[in-house]
Amino acid sequence: MLERRQFVARLLADRGHLLVVSGLGSPTYDVAACGDHPLNFYLWGGMGGAAMVGLGLALAQTDRAVAVITGDGEMLMGLGSLATIGVKQPKNLSIIVLDNAHYGETGMQPSHTKAGIDLVAVAKACRFANAALVTDLKHGENMRALLHSGRGPTFIQAAVKTDDLPRVLPLRDGHQIKHRFMQALGTQT
Amino acid sequence: MARRPQKSTSTRAASAQRSAWPDDIHAQFTRVGIRQVGYVPDAGHSRLIALCRNDPAIADVVLTTEEEGVGLVAGAALGGQRAALLMQSSGVGNCVNMVSLLRICGFPCLILVTMRGEFAEFNPWQVPMGSITEPALNLCGFLTYRVDDPDDVEDVVAAGCDMAFGGNLSVAILLSQRLIGRKHWSD
Numbered sequence: 001m002l003e004r005r006q007f008v009a010r011l012l013a014d015r016g017h018l019l020v021v022s023g024l025g026s027p028t029y030d031v032a033a034c035g036d037h038p039l040n041f042y043l044w045g046g047m048g049g050a051a052m053v054g055l056g057l058a059l060a061q062t063d064r065a066v067a068v069i070t071g072d073g074e075m076l077m078g079l080g081s082l083a084t085i086g087v088k089q090p091k092n093l094s095i096i097v098l099d100n101a102h103y104g105e106t107g108m109q110p111s112h113t114k115a116g117i118d119l120v121a122v123a124k125a126c127r128f129a130n131a132a133l134v135t136d137l138k139h140g141e142n143m144r145a146l147l148h149s150g151r152g153p154t155f156i157q158a159a160v161k162t163d164d165l166p167r168v169l170p171l172r173d174g175h176q177i178k179h180r181f182m183q184a185l186g187t188q189t
Numbered sequence: 190m191a192r193r194p195q196k197s198t199s200t201r202a203a204s205a206q207r208s209a210w211p212d213d214i215h216a217q218f219t220r221v222g223i224r225q226v227g228y229v230p231d232a233g234h235s236r237l238i239a240l241c242r243n244d245p246a247i248a249d250v251v252l253t254t255e256e257e258g259v260g261l262v263a264g265a266a267l268g269g270q271r272a273a274l275l276m277q278s279s280g281v282g283n284c285v286n287m288v289s290l291l292r293i294c295g296f297p298c299l300i301l302v303t304m305r306g307e308f309a310e311f312n313p314w315q316v317p318m319g320s321i322t323e324p325a326l327n328l329c330g331f332l333t334y335r336v337d338d339p340d341d342v343e344d345v346v347a348a349g350c351d352m353a354f355g356g357n358l359s360v361a362i363l364l365s366q367r368l369i370g371r372k373h374w375s376d
Contacts, residue, residue: 021264041267043290044293045286045289045290045293046259046260046263046286046287046289046290047286048256048287049256049257049259049260049263049287049290050260051260052257052258052259052260052261052264053260053261053263053264053267053290054264055250055260055261055264056225056260056261056262056263056264056265056266056267056268056270056272057264057265057267057268058264058268059224059225059248059250059264059265059268059270060224060225060264060265060267060268060269060270061268061269078257078260080252080253080254080257081253081257081260083253084250084251084252084253084257087250087251088248088250174290174293174294174295175293175294175295177294178266178267178294178295178296181267182267182269185267185268185269186269187267187268187269189269
């Protein structure tokens, strides 16, 4: 089992021009805990939409690697988006699910993955070029390299511990998060 | 409902002209530089979907449910591209919570909605959502413009594009069931 913030920190090391979308709840806090960055688009709502925000961004910025870092509950709510991504085959898009098998924000109720629902198998069935379950930090560097490889779409299910970590709260103003991101990317009109 | 007189004297030419409204919408997509179009397959939008799929300037994204399109629009805007969504009125109901992304961040959004559950609707199961589509969109913060006459499509879509992308607003164009025509269940 992985320490979630250790794994995210490993993925985001030497991130270069990587564009990051974080799913609401703990993944947003985990991404913020690794260091605030203007090219982080933190979601605080729109549950189930993180992967699709990533797809729209990846299609618009085909020369940039895009990483969506989200939770198992958020991914389960947008499971159909894996099929949509599979149709488009964006080579620059990676979806990373920090899977603690529970809904951490709402009182640790078990999620579908706790009952053995297999997200990697779903991603494979949806024609992701790479789909892997990661349980050990020793694979972190390979996964990090995969995000930047341009050989996606990539799906990483990271089995993480259920630790309740202190919240690290980034910007909450949606306009501010958007403007800062677009200014850094050069897409502000 | 009052209609403008037909411009053409030939019934066949008039009919062809009246069915060309999807081409008018596509021309507006070209004018304002729409680069991504998300859609759930829909009979009323079938010609426009085909035009977008055949347009090399547009990435067409077939969705499993309409709310995916809201995320797509947000991501496209972050990446500097304009996007539009095509859906049936029933799909509007699938989007309600996800639309909060548009409002809280001020992303532009243009949705073309083909209406069901109104004029000459054969299937009463379409009526509950069709009858609340426009107020639901308004509650979600969308400006809504309804089109009944094919001759008005170009103007209204052009205005909607300019408002959405000029002001980071959410705009929905409702293409009425009378405009689209009866669904022929015997075909």
